Amino acid sequence: MHAMIEELASPLLMSILLGSLYCMMALGLTMTKAITKISNFAHAEMVTVGAYAAVVVANTFRTGPIEALAAAFLSTAVLAVVIDEVVFKPLFNRGATSLHLMVGSIGVGLAVRYILSIFADMHNMLIAQTRIMVQLVAVIGYGTLTTLHLWVLPTSAITVVILHFMLTKTKLGKAMRATASNFELAKVSGIKTDRVRRITWVIAGGLAGVSGAFWSIYSPINPETGWLALLWIFASSILGGFVSFYGTIAGAYVVGFAENVGITIMSRWFGIDVAYKPLIALAIIVVVFLLRPTGLTGITLPSIRTVTSRLVREIRAGLKQQR
Numbered sequence: 345m346h347a348m349i350e351e352l353a354s355p356l357l358m359s360i361l362l363g364s365l366y367c368m369m370a371l372g373l374t375m376t377k378a379i380t381k382i383s384n385f386a387h388a389e390m391v392t393v394g395a396y397a398a399v400v401v402a403n404t405f406r407t408g409p410i411e412a413l414a415a416a417f418l419s420t421a422v423l424a425v426v427i428d429e430v431v432f433k434p435l436f437n438r439g440a441t442s443l444h445l446m447v448g449s450i451g452v453g454l455a456v457r458y459i460l461s462i463f464a465d466m467h468n469m470l471i472a473q474t475r476i477m478v479q480l481v482a483v484i485g486y487g488t489l490t491t492l493h494l495w496v497l498p499t500s501a502i503t504v505v506i507l508h509f510m511l512t513k514t515k516l517g518k519a520m521r522a523t524a525s526n527f528e529l530a531k532v533s534g535i536k537t538d539r540v541r542r543i544t545w546v547i548a549g550g551l552a553g554v555s556g557a558f559w560s561i562y563s564p565i566n567p568e569t570g571w572l573a574l575l576w577i578f579a580s581s582i583l584g585g586f587v588s589f590y591g592t593i594a595g596a597y598v599v600g601f602a603e604n605v606g607i608t609i610m611s612r613w614f615g616i617d618v619a620y621k622p623l624i625a626l627a628i629i630v631v632v633f634l635l636r637p638t639g640l641t642g643i644t645l646p647s648i649r650t651v652t653s654r655l656v657r658e659i660r661a662g663l664k665q666q667r
Contacts, residue, residue: 351612353485361493361562362576363600364500368555369573370580370592371507372548377586378524379544382432383446385455387552388575391570392460394420394553395474395560396563403476409476409495415556417550424549425542427452433541453571461567470567475562487532496558503551504593511589520544524587527561528581576603579625594640598627 370514373387401415403409431452435445482489510518521543522530523540531537552570559569580599584591603624609618632639 350485352602352605352608354487354602355608357484357487357489357493359597359601359604361496361600362604363560363597364496365555365558366576366580366600367593367596368503368558369577370584371503371589371601372551372594373577373651374545374584374587374589375520376548377581378589379520380428380432380541381434381442381445381527382449383442383586384548385446385449385574386427386448386456387548388574389453389460390420390424390549390552390572391556391573391577392565392567393423393456393570394556395565395569396460396464396469396556397553398560399469399472399474402476403472406475409557412474412476412561413499413554413557418553418643420553420556421546421550423444423456424552427456427558428541428545443526454577455494457567457571464567471564472560472566473564476561478561484610485616492562499554499558503554507547507589516540516543525605548657575622577627578626579628582629583639587610588639591640598640599628602628 347645368389369387372390373384376382376384383565389598397416397419398412402409402412405411428548431448432445437450438450452473461470464472479491480488481494509517511520515554518532519535520543522533522535523537530540556565556570559573560566576599581592583595583598603621606624607616607618607621611618
C-alpha cells in the first residue's frame with residue numbers, strides 16, 4: 345500500500361500541474377464560446393503564439409518568468425482581438441451561423457500556424473524551449489515538486505479568483521453574463537456589446553498565452569504545440585458544459601487527474617500502455633456528448649445515479665450485441 349502511494353505521488357503532482365494549465369487554456373475557450381458563440385479552434389494557436397513569445401523574450405533578453413508571461417499575455421491578447429475584428433466579427437455581422445464561425449476558426453488557426461512555422465523555420469526555432477531554470481523544491485514519493493508547480497498553481501488560482509470577482513461583482517461581469525445569456529436583448533438594453541466582446545477576447549487570448557508560456561518552460565515546443573493540446577482543452581471545456589466558468593475549472597482538473605492518475609492505475613493493474621493516455625480525454629468527450637451534454641453544470645447526486653445507470657445499460661446492450 346505504501347509503495348502504491350509513493351508510485352502515485354508522481355502522477356498526482358503531474359495531474360495538479362497539467363490540470364492548472366488546462367484550466368487556464370480552457371477558461372478562455374469557454375468564455376469565447378459563451379459570449380461570442382464561437383467554438384474557436386484557433387484558440388490552440390494562441391497557446392502556441394504565447395509559448396513562442398515567452399521563448400523569444402526570455403531567451404533573447406534573459407528575463408525571468410514574469411517578463412516572459414507578460415509578453416505572452418500581451419501578444420496573444422492583441423492577436424485575439426485582431427482575429428476577431430478581421431474575421432469573426434465581419435462573419436457574425438453578416439449572419440454567419442455557429443458552424444460557419446467554427447469553420448472560420450479552423451481556417452484562421454491554420455493560417456496562424458503556418459505563419460508561425462515560417463517564422464520558426466527562419467529563426468531556427470522549429471523546436472525551442474524557454475531558458476528559465478526550474479528548480480527542485482521537494483521529493484514526494486517518486487514524484488518531484490518543482491518551482492514550476494509553485495508558479496503555475498498560484499497563477500491559476502489567482503486567475504480564477506479574479507475572474508470570479510469580475511463576473512459576480514462588477515458591471516463588466518454582469519454585462520458579460522447578460523451578453524452570454526441573450527446577445528440581442530443585451531444590445532437593445534444599452535450594453536456595449538462590442539466592448540464586452542473585445543474584453544472577452546483580451547482575457548481569452550491572454551490566458552491562452554500565459555498557459556503557453558508555462559508550457560514552454562515545462563516542455564520543448566513547436567508550431568503545433570497548441571494544436572496537439574487542443575483535445576485536452578476541448579475535453580476540459582466540454583466536461584464543464586462548454587459555457588460554464590466553474591464547470592470548466594472542475595473539468596480541467598478532472599481531465600488532468602483522469603489522464604495521469606487513471607492511466608497509472610490502469611497500467612499497474614491491467615497492463616495498459618501509458619501511450620494510450622490521450623484516449624482518456626477523447627473518451628471523456630464522447631461520454632459527455634452521449635450521456636450528459638451539459639457536462640458538470642448543475643450536476644447533483646440523483647443525476648449522477650441516472651447517468652451511471654444509463655452508462656451501465658449502454659455497456660450491457662453493447663455486450664449483448666457482440667454476443
